Amino acid sequence: MRGVAQTATRGLPADLLRPLVPPVWRGLPRRALTTAGGLGLLLAGTTRLPDHAPDAELGRLVLRLTALTGALGLAFLLDDPARNTTATTPVGRPRRTVLRLAFVAPLAALWWAAVLLLTPAPTRPALGPATLEAAGTACAALALATIAVRFTQAAEVGRSTAVWLGTAAAVAVLVPNRWGLLGTSQDPYWAATQVRWAVVLGATVTLSVLWTPEPLRGRPHGHGPGRLGPSWSRPSE
Amino acid sequence: MTTASTGPATLTATDLSLRFGGTRALDGVSLRLTRGVTGLLGPNGAGKTTLLRVLATAVPPDGGAFTALGHDPGTAAGRLALRRTLGYLPQTPGFHPEFTAFEFVDYVAILKELTDRGARLREVRRVLEAVDLSEVRGTRIKRLSGGMRQRVALAAALVGEPGFLVLDEPTVGLDPEQRMRFRELIAQAGEGRTVLLSTHQTEDVAMLCHRVVVLARGRVHFEGTPADLTARAAGRVWSSTERDPNALAGWRTGTGSFRNIGDPPTGAELLEPTLEDGYLLTLDGESAEVTA
Known part of the structure; x- marks a missing residue:
């Protein structure tokens, strides 16, 4: 059997994709994703409960909470309990991450469309800004998870990421509107708020793209795992 | 059962170093491996797991370099080439608990680029047979005992006939009979291949290894044969x-x-x-x- 590696075809990415799809799909953190997705839909559905449709500002608040709920689910997307065992295979983590994203991105888009449809028209704020905020929140979750995977050895980074995302959201609430991300359409700073969301989206996407590949060299001394906080694990030796 | 050393160096490491915050996990490690089983001994915190993770390309070193089987993992192409001939059993292997033993080893085989379905499934059956898990291959991993999970992880490391095998404390949690079976497997694996075995069990080294490296505080304190150490x-x-x-x-x-x-x-x-x-x-x- 010495020659199995030689006799079995060494696959190109296209050859690998077909056999790889079922196990990667099965390995998705479906419980976290479906729970967050379900809660988000329930939350959006609450706007239909009152006799009279709430105004657009209340609708904006509900949509922001819904987007945060969905992003908390996405914080678990990079959880991989088998990370240690599969860390050094030729098909590396970045390719599997891309495959996970390819599964989840269309589902997330459909979910957001359903959320918007659940929100009655008088309550629904302008779609562009609301969608930009939702995309920025989702990408922030993915960027935080990417950082956690890159700079720690933890296999399941979802909980820590969710805590960091929740903390970031709490901080965002405290920031004055003239500098912050959570303004209303009546604010004189509304246009600037949208620019900031675009910056958040661009920065988090860039960061995720840059830090998903595995590094070839170690970082400079003095910046080891554990610097991000006590809940981020480090190697046992 | 001790394996024989054959041929020239298959792995050469020079001045490997790695720090975690203020802790120097590896401090200028240089070593040379040949075909056969090499044992890595050291107390807790010596840096054994870190060294194995570096040599298995799981983490890059801060300093120094190594080549294994002619591949330089300091380049993207070299790392990929090394990973194509690498089997790695980590100290705390992780699994998708909902997968069966067969599904998980098959998944690892796919990740090792064994894309010919028929050959891959035969290989998965072979390694599960080798680690004596054929009877529970359809059982979900979450229902397996700790020793069985350890054997699933070993099967995952062995799948694809790797030329360089890195095993981090593979006999932890095994009963004496299973340990003997493991020794047979590792001895077989060491024939014609380079195997680096980290362990706290000196008897494993005495019975299996043609060379031994002693690591303490991130440095190599001994490199030679078990007879030399004795x-x-x-x-x-x-x-x-x-x-x-x-x-x-x-x-x-x-x-x-x-x-x-x-x-x-x-x-x-x-x-x-x-x-x-x-x-x-x-x-x-x-x-x-x-x-x-």
Whole structure:
């Protein structure tokens, strides 16, 4: 059997994709994703409960909470309990991450469309800004998870990421509107708020793209795992 | 059962270093491996797992370099080429608990680019048979015992006939019978391949390895054959009726007498040294565990 590696075809990415799809799909953190997705839909559905449709500002608040709920689910997307065992295979983590994203991105888009449809028209704020905020929140979750995977050895980074995302959201609430991300359409700073969301989206996407590949060299001394906080694990030796 | 060393160096590491915050996990490690099984011994916190993770390309070093089987993992192409011939059993293997043993090993086989379905499934069956898991191959991993999970992880490491096998404490959690089976497997794996085996079990090294490396505080303190390590304790192990207070370590044996290691007093009854004696003397001053 010495020659199995030689006799079995060494696959190109296209050859690998077909056999790889079922196990990667099965390995998705479906419980976290479906729970967050379900809660988000329930939350959006609450706007239909009152006799009279709430105004657009209340609708904006509900949509922001819904987007945060969905992003908390996405914080678990990079959880991989088998990370240690599969860390050094030729098909590396970045390719599997891309495959996970390819599964989840269309589902997330459909979910957001359903959320918007659940929100009655008088309550629904302008779609562009609301969608930009939702995309920025989702990408922030993915960027935080990417950082956690890159700079720690933890296999399941979802909980820590969710805590960091929740903390970031709490901080965002405290920031004055003239500098912050959570303004209303009546604010004189509304246009600037949208620019900031675009910056958040661009920065988090860039960061995720840059830090998903595995590094070839170690970082400079003095910046080891554990610097991000006590809940981020480090190697046992 | 000890495997024979053959041929030139298959892995050469020079001055490897890695720091985690203020902790220097590897401090200028240089070593040379040949085909066969090499044992890596050291106390807790010596840097064994870190060294294995570096050599398995799981983490890059801060400094130094190594080549394995002619591949330089410091480049993207070299790392990919090395990973194509690598099997790695981590210290704490992780699994998708909902997968069956077969599904998980098959998943790892796909990740090792074995895309020919028929050949891949035959290979998965072969490695599961080798680790004696054929009967539970359809059982979900979350329902398997710790020892069985360890064997699933070993099967995942062995799948694809890797030329370089890195095993981090593979016999932890196994009963004596399973450990013997493991030794047979690893001895077989060491024939014609390079195997690096980290362990706390000196008997594993004595029975399996043609070479041994002792690591402490991130540095190599010994590199040679098990016989060389054992010879370090020649004339430094003795028997007494009481624990000798001048001994580096001493313990009561099953016969009631004390086995001491260190510098024996004049006229002491010298005993045949073991590899463990040589290991403890090599670590003298490097670990509190030596005199515990």
